[in-house]
Amino acid sequence: MRTIHYDDIVKSVKNMIMHTATNLPEDALKALKKAYEEEKSPVAKKVIEQLLENAEIAKTEKKPLCQDTGLAVFFVKVGQDLRIEGGTLKDAINEGTEQGYKEGYLRASTCDCFTRENLKDKIGYNLPAIIHFDLVEGDKLEIEYAAKGGGSENVSRARVLAPAQGKQGIINFVKEVISEAGPNPCPPIIVGIGIGGTFEKAAISSKHALFREAGSPNPDPELDKFEKEILQELNNLGIGAMGMGGTQTVLAVHIEKNPCHIASLPVSVNVQCHSSRHSHIEL
Amino acid sequence: MSNTYHLTTPLSEEDVTKLKAGDIVYLSGTIYTARDAAHKRLVDLIEKGEELPFPLEGAVVYFVGPTPPKPGEPIGSAGPTTSYRMDSYSPILIKHGLKGMIGKGKRNQEVKDACKEYKAIYFGATGGAGALLSKAIKKAEVIAYEELGPEAIRKLEVENFPVTVINDTYGNDLYEEGRKLYEKKED
Structure with a gap:
């Protein structure tokens, strides 16, 4: 049975969140460049040009691509032969989320449904994360993350x-x-x-x-x-x-x-x- | 077809009536940020006849909830949020002197009618270009409702902030007109 420590998960989640906020992934960038080439409307072409420029600025200046840095959504595949040491997996993902959003100067966007009060002080900075777990064969831990805007x-x-x-x-x-x-x-x-x-x-x-x-x-x-x-x-x-x-x-x-x-x-x-x-x- | 203008706030009736849907405008001067919660408070103040945290006459409001600034930066990433959530409040502000709104996405008929009747413009900024747009913001200061966090009212000093006219003072709508040009009807 393989073991992963809680702290290692926290750190990995934090890093992936901070990196994703300022670096538009290659697939999205490629799709935007293709759209730029194929767009027939000059007005829309200008907009896509701004988006490509924005991606460049975000990357070089380490500034969030968008002010809506989203709710943190995860799909997690947990190998059945893996043991998490030092705390629960859910807590580790939430802690990594809080650290990533805070240290990355990202926006805390979770609030109470009725009072609309921001929950950063009550539950945690941009917490809770939305996590979908799946139990799979093997001893690996696979984490997919998306910053999902409103x-x-x-x-x-x-x-x-x-x-x-x-x-x-x-x-x-x-x-x-x-x-x-x-x-x-x-x-x-x-x-x-x-x-x-x-x-x-x-x-x-x-x-x-x-x-x-x-x-x-x-x-x-x-x-x-x-x-x-x-x-x-x-x-x-x-x-x-x-x-x-x-x-x-x-x-x-x-x-x-x-x-x-x-x-x-x-x-x-x-x-x-x-x-x-x-x-x-x-x- | 589309013209480009450089305008400085506060905007006059002359400024806004020369604009047409599709025009590109570079805004400079002071603009104020406000989202849902701040709008509700502003409208409450108007209804009670109390003084607002900033002068509405000729003002431009930006629908934005920026990310926290890093040390040394005036503001974090600061692109527009979706505007329809402000639809129930905007006509009252327009009636009391607001001349411009910056956001993204559709407005309802009441907002478009108010823009026509009281001469105001709905500008669109590029959503998801928060890093790019933040470069046109030179200064930012929270002037009211600090407890609302990203939703507080901020006074921004902008230089050549790039926007496009979506709804003008003549009832035109760029979203409707632009789409018609490129829509392919089924055979």
């Missing part, structure tokens, strides 16, 4: 369709969500779609779909084709960068599919702004 979460939606609505029903729903969102989620966006499972499984899958390398092919050829079809439909909406009109509204569509109940077709759409700040470590 603007793009606010336009995300889930709906349980009737099975007869099928693929066309899914396309219609996704188009409705993105069309209504318009400029609000900071396009060009990445669209995560969770299909199947139960109501909450679809939502979690749509979130996890956003962690895939932007624009990488879906390993399932049928889903890959479906992603490209939806991407085309969404770009036909003409929303463009920051909603000012243009051809490049969506950088990528990512789908995760699960078996579902014979009576239902759950679909969830989770939107990611262009500042797709995510990272991955294995301990």
